[in-house]
Amino acid sequence: MSTLNARIEEKLYQNRYVVDAGRPHITVKPHDKPSEALKSLVTTCPAGCYSMTEQGKVEIVPDGCMECGTCRVVCAATGDIEWNYPRGGFGVLFKFG
């Protein structure tokens, strides 16, 4: 897990973000046991924002989010997450896109 995180962090380090501190645009709804869809985000999220806690729950730190919407589509049927665009002007800022 830690090597995965190191690899993705190195990639995201190149990107520019304007983080809306204290107002995450994606949240995981409270759960006892994550659904298969929610668990799959740990590997499928291209920014590695999702991780599994020691208690076996899925959590998100959306700071490196590229706003692609993958997690939104994966969890659309299960309703495990709340997904919004960041407020205008916040979030990822592509230099090249």
Add this chain to the structure above:
Amino acid sequence: MGTIEERFDAIVVGAGPSGNAAAYTMAKNGLKVLQIERGEYPGSKNVQGAILYADALERIIPDFREDAPLERHVVEQRIWMMDDTSHTGMHYRSDDFNEEKPNRYTIIRAQFDRWFSSKVREAGAIVLCETTVTELLKDRNGKVIGVLTDRHGGPVLADVVVLAEGVNGLIGQRAGLREELHPRTVALAVKEMHFLPQEVIEQRFNISGDSGVVIEAMGTITKGMTGTGFLYTNRESISIGIGCVIEDFTRTGQTPYGLLDKFKSHPSVAPLIAGAEVKEYAAHLIPEGGYKAMPSIYGNGWVVTGDAAHLVNAVHREGSNLAMTSGRIAGETITYLKRRREPCDFDHLGEYRKRLEESFVLKDMRKYQKIPDFLHGQRHFLDLYPRLISKAAQTWLRVDGKAKREKEGEIMKTLRKQRGLAGLVADGVRFARAWR
């Protein structure tokens, strides 16, 4: 922030290729247009490979070549079928592509979209950035009459709203205008920007001046998932990326960045990007469900364009041209209705769909409507065949004292063993049916 009291002829949500095409077309024709973009500047939220198809833009801004930020015009297309150590290529290169008005260019979207947006402003539209549209407003009869945003307290009103909001299209979905996307009909692509000196790129790809090369790759690089890789030459950088259907990622547990790193380290790819400085990593969704996954594209007071309308021709790697064309046609339709003093209601906006049907956009979408289901049911197409072709090529080319007839026999035996004669024939028939 105060409220916007003015009433507009049209509000355009989003400043990508389709939104810019729509806003430009309407503003140029004298309509009062407000365009709303959530990014700090147009392009700051947008991601593409990226290839610009000149024809679609030329029909909107004929002299775009004079000042648009273009990288290289494409003179060579390589299609690579890859296994873990090899690629079998089909290359097409032609000096005919070195024409006065080239047909395809590589571009960098953040720069290109900014340029396109400057043209929209020059044409007279108001472009409001750093503003996220939060809701569509409807009147008592269900007609869309405007939007709410996160920057202005009150509603912003218009006769029609053009939803050029991109693949995620939250506004339209939340207003119940279309269904949520399905993990099977959307691909997730990741890409990196690799910077190298111009002359190094030109040496490595055998190009000079403004000419460029495009590589599209398929095979074991996607590890049995439905998807493709790509590599495009820009002036001083290389865009390299890979994408697969979302459902395949969740099913296999493959990570998108792991897949990209593997593709980059493939022996056919690694020397092309060796020594480059990576300056950005991006991810984006591509609506690849084809014609059958398309939502309603017009209604009472609204039209949908581009990715939000699922207008992507995955077979030909075309999307931005369908986006620009649908945006232009939406803009022309609204202009036409305004001039005739007709309302932008459900009945009259049907004209947008009609015009889109007559253009290449919906003709091409219809032509390939069976391809997404075909690929979903035939995952081996992108994995088995590239491997078989590679093995056949190696058997054929390796000189090892075996008689040629023996080699031919070996190749046929491998084909039969891996897929069976009946399987080969069935694959051919299914593919032909889906393609037709």
